[in-house]
Amino acid sequence: MFTQLKNIDTAFKHIKLFSYLLILACLLISCFAIYQSYRSSARDRNHIYILANGKALEAFAADRRDNVPVEIRDHIKMFHQHFFTLDPDEKVIQANITKALYLADGSARTAYNNLKESGYFAGLVSGNISQQIEVDSVSLDMDRYPYYFKCFATEQLIRATSTVTRSLVTQGYLRNVSRSDNNPHGFLIQNWETLENKDLKTSTH
The missing domain is CATH 1.20.5 (Single alpha-helices involved in coiled-coils or other helix-helix interfaces)
Incomplete structure (x- = not known):
């Protein structure tokens, strides 16, 4: 039991x-x-x-922080291409400048107004001059905000008989803004200024 x-x-x-x-x-x-x-x-x-x-x-999604320097460089390149790539046509000039002004603050508008008042754009039209730009490099300081940048580029003023090559150096800061169709990267250039814009050489055709 x-x-x-x-x-x-x-x-x-x-x-x-x-x-x-x-x-x-x-x-x-x-x-x-x-x-x-x-x-x-x-x-x-x-x-x-x-x-x-x-x-x-x-495709693969990534944290935006991983792409910020790449997006900043492309934003700066887009701005300079819109602002400095011009043809002897008032409508083309106005269209490009309008695109550029969406990417920067009032400092870019001030630079545009100064060029306009000095007759620079009128001179491009009357002289049948095309202006092209190639951004060579962009240096960034990502350790402070707004982000500081310095842009090094080469300009060409193309006339019927000659081409003038110029060295262009600009600087400014970028802050974050909302993305839009007019500003796809979501940055705004501020305190933008030209440090150097000098002739390098003139070649005849």
């Missing part, structure tokens, strides 16, 4: 221990499944699929 009760008690302890182990195993499996689910979800959020010409192309 006592032996049978002892066997029942031992069996109950075994079943109890087995039940605890089974519950613990279920909890571990559940926690692992939840962890993997969150991990998979986070990984999927960093994948973007773009539909182009009927094909799904995979």
